[in-house]
Amino acid sequence: MSTPDSPSGTPSGTSSGTPAKRVVVFDYGFGNVRSAERALARAGADVEITRDYDKAMAADGLLVPGVGAFAACMKGLRDARGDWIVGRRLAGGRPVLGICVGMQILFERGIEHGVETEGLDEWPGSVEPLQADIVPHMGWNTVEAPAGTKLFAGLDADARFYFVHSYAVHDWALETANPAMRSPLVTWSTHGKPFVAAVENGALWATQFHPEKSGDAGAQLLTNWIGTL
Known part of the structure; x- marks a missing residue:
């Protein structure tokens, strides 16, 4: 069931x-910050849009949006000290x-x-043009989430998410050799060739799709993330 918008920046709170x-x-100048703010507030977070270093460091969670060209986003992020x-x-x-x-x-x-x-080189790999007959990939699509996922917990296997992109990562290159460490959980989707749709890797999570534009499924996903903070 959908919930009404909370006032900008105002959390919905918790019953407890x-x-x-x-x-x-x-x-940092690249991203749908207002729609992300509203979606996070509806999911119960106390949200602030800022590039202030101290506030970004002190927050329980940091969301890094991004729209447009990879090179422009990287320049904007570095100019705002976001990489650091x-x-x-x-x-x-x-x-x-x-x-x-x-x-x-992040790749x-x-x-x-x-x-x-x-890029930021948190993960190995290259973001390259989608290999599909129709580009950009714009609209709703399903994903294949791995066992043990927390990001997609409580969501049906046929849940759909909203994508808008012309580039993606087609090959996942990072594996954890140490058995004491948990390997990253990688979620895939397909548009022409399969591509990485989401990653859960310790404190670093990411989605290629827009959860803030993905209706109830996206709201559940953001609630899941906030619940881990």
Whole structure:
């Protein structure tokens, strides 16, 4: 069942009276920050849109949005010191969620129109053009989530999410050799060739689709993330 919009930046709260988790939507000039803010607030978070270093570091969770070109997003992120903030948070085990191009920039590199741009290199791999007859991939699609997922907990296997993108990661290259460490959980979707649709890797989670535009399924996913903070 859908819930009405909460006032901008106002959390819906919890029935137990537990203080809402504080989430910063990092504002570096690239991303649907207002729709992300509203979706997170409906999911019960205390949300602020900012690029302030101290607030981004102190928040329970940091959401990194992204729309447009990989190279432009990376420049905007670096200009706002977002690359340093993401790195520092992850070094301390502090949760970060990347969305759309905010997920893509977490990889080693992006290749657009033959131009290679260095990403944050949290994960190995290249963001490359979709290999499909119709590009961009725009609209609703299903995903194949792995066993043990927390991000997709409580969602049906046929749940659909909203995608808008022309580039993706087609090959996952990171595996954990140490049996004491949990390997990343990778969710896939298909548009032409299969591509990475989401990743759960310790404190770092990300989705290629837009949960804030994905109706009840996206709301459940954001609630799941907030519940881990």
